[in-house]
Amino acid sequence: MLKTEDAERSAPHATETPTDPTPASLEFSSVGLDPVLQRAVADQGYTTMTPIQAKAIPHVLAGRDIMGAAQTGTGKTAAFSLPLLHKMLRHENASMSPARHPVRALVIAPTRELADQVAANIKGYAAHSKLRVAVVYGGIDMKPQTLELKQGVEVLVATPGRLLDHIEAKNCVLNQVEYVVLDEADRMLDIGFLPDLQRILSYLPKQRQTLLFSATFSPEIKRLAESYLQNPLLVEVARPNATATNVEQRFYSVATDDKRHAVLKLLKDRELSQAIVFVNSKLGCARLARSFERDGLRTNALHGDKSQDERLKALDAFKAGSVDVLVATDVAARGLDIADLPAVFNFDVPFNAEDYVHRIGRTGRAGASGLAVTLVTREDARLIGDIEKLIKKKIELEPLELDDAPPPRAYRERSRSEAPRSEAPAAPRAAERSAPRRPPGDPFFDRPYEPNPSAGEPSWEKAAPPVPVRGLSPNIKPKKRVAALFGAKLPEPQQETETN
DNA sequence: AAAAAAT
Numbered sequence: 001m002l003k004t005e006d007a008e009r010s011a012p013h014a015t016e017t018p019t020d021p022t023p024a025s026l027e028f029s030s031v032g033l034d035p036v037l038q039r040a041v042a043d044q045g046y047t048t049m050t051p052i053q054a055k056a057i058p059h060v061l062a063g064r065d066i067m068g069a070a071q072t073g074t075g076k077t078a079a080f081s082l083p084l085l086h087k088m089l090r091h092e093n094a095s096m097s098p099a100r101h102p103v104r105a106l107v108i109a110p111t112r113e114l115a116d117q118v119a120a121n122i123k124g125y126a127a128h129s130k131l132r133v134a135v136v137y138g139g140i141d142m143k144p145q146t147l148e149l150k151q152g153v154e155v156l157v158a159t160p161g162r163l164l165d166h167i168e169a170k171n172c173v174l175n176q177v178e179y180v181v182l183d184e185a186d187r188m189l190d191i192g193f194l195p196d197l198q199r200i201l202s203y204l205p206k207q208r209q210t211l212l213f214s215a216t217f218s219p220e221i222k223r224l225a226e227s228y229l230q231n232p233l234l235v236e237v238a239r240p241n242a243t244a245t246n247v248e249q250r251f252y253s254v255a256t257d258d259k260r261h262a263v264l265k266l267l268k269d270r271e272l273s274q275a276i277v278f279v280n281s282k283l284g285c286a287r288l289a290r291s292f293e294r295d296g297l298r299t300n301a302l303h304g305d306k307s308q309d310e311r312l313k314a315l316d317a318f319k320a321g322s323v324d325v326l327v328a329t330d331v332a333a334r335g336l337d338i339a340d341l342p343a344v345f346n347f348d349v350p351f352n353a354e355d356y357v358h359r360i361g362r363t364g365r366a367g368a369s370g371l372a373v374t375l376v377t378r379e380d381a382r383l384i385g386d387i388e389k390l391i392k393k394k395i396e397l398e399p400l401e402l403d404d405a406p407p408p409r410a411y412r413e414r415s416r417s418e419a420p421r422s423e424a425p426a427a428p429r430a431a432e433r434s435a436p437r438r439p440p441g442d443p444f445f446d447r448p449y450e451p452n453p454s455a456g457e458p459s460w461e462k463a464a465p466p467v468p469v470r471g472l473s474p475n476i477k478p479k480k481r482v483a484a485l486f487g488a489k490l491p492e493p494q495q496e497t498e499t500n
Numbered sequence: 501a502a503a504a505a506a507t
Contacts (some may be wrong), residue, residue: 110504110505111503111504111505137505137507138505138506139505153506158503158507159505159506160502160504160505161504161505161506161507162505162506164505164506165506165507186506192503192504192505193504193505196505196506225506280501280502280503281501281502281503282502282503304503304504304505329502329503329504330502330503331503331504331505333503348501348502351501351502351503352502355503379501398504495501
């Protein structure tokens, strides 16, 4: 969410929706939220809505099913949680017995950390109300969660696996859920999550309001999503898959063996106080983190093979500034809100272009500026082409001049206790002394993708027209549709039973 | 070529 002065900087590239009840102004006070919520919003210093909030809140209040697309870091969580909380406060469910405590709103997220964060935000908005907000996810003891659920919660935030555990253990009652939100909806609907998601949805009433939010929506996912929505409305304030304009995106062509060196050099040259370095595999993540540690950087690894305790600690330490470099897999790609993060590195080019958008969305949040560096090897040409097409921006590959010296050892000399964290890492002396013998490297390959307007390909400036959301075509079953979408086989039913 | 999410 943006504060007043920031709001104008990220003016909406509005895609008008015909039935759009645009609020009178961008002030939170103009949409008539319950005073209890307005107070909570004010507590956090917010007065002005972001574009996605201004556009989505009236429709959510009006009870519409929504597919919401807006760039990363523009306040999607508040866009759905404030109006839902408002409705829950206004409409006390008279039929519900006070002895039972049915969940009324369910929010599902793709990672534990994101579920945690979303729950924390919603708790903030609900702070002055009596609504109870809980979060459940795997990797930690189930008992405290069970206890909390049994005492009753109105808003439940969850990751899919643990939620199913609780459902099947009858720890929570979901047959009176009125509102469902899929955060990072395109991820929740992808092949890996879909079976769990479908099972969860099968426990919910058909009659409900469903909200889908993400910064990225492929046309295929949009179509699939329709089958879970009733008379849905597409709310978008930027072309889907758009990257934030306040993030400087650089692409350097480097040799695989030079990548580590390149990160160290750029950290120094750009005087970056902190950065997330994304890698594609858990093993690579652990190795790179260890290597940075040997170079004297304060480093943590964050990936799915770490214990939940370690994961949370790594994230907290990074947020607190006691760690400079967080090496992470795509577990950290989506949704995480790390205030004032100056830079994101793609040590590996992500396999999915969508993940590129989400990764770099960790910087430049709430209108701040950010730097996104992607290291590109010759094997990555196709992936870069995919990204170019997705974000509809021309990608200029640049050479990166590396010193011939070995990766800087001067980092080692920097003691952990000295050197305030705002200071840039110490200069690598060896690197400074030796003249660069390597000539400035040429990009390894030609431009991977040039738009061809005569072939109907979009030009960089012109955003693709918004895709209208139409009704579900009833003759295609969602499962089949997914199989068709991905050209892949769905998990065989036997595979599930085999695991016992 | 992978990661994530239950144990």
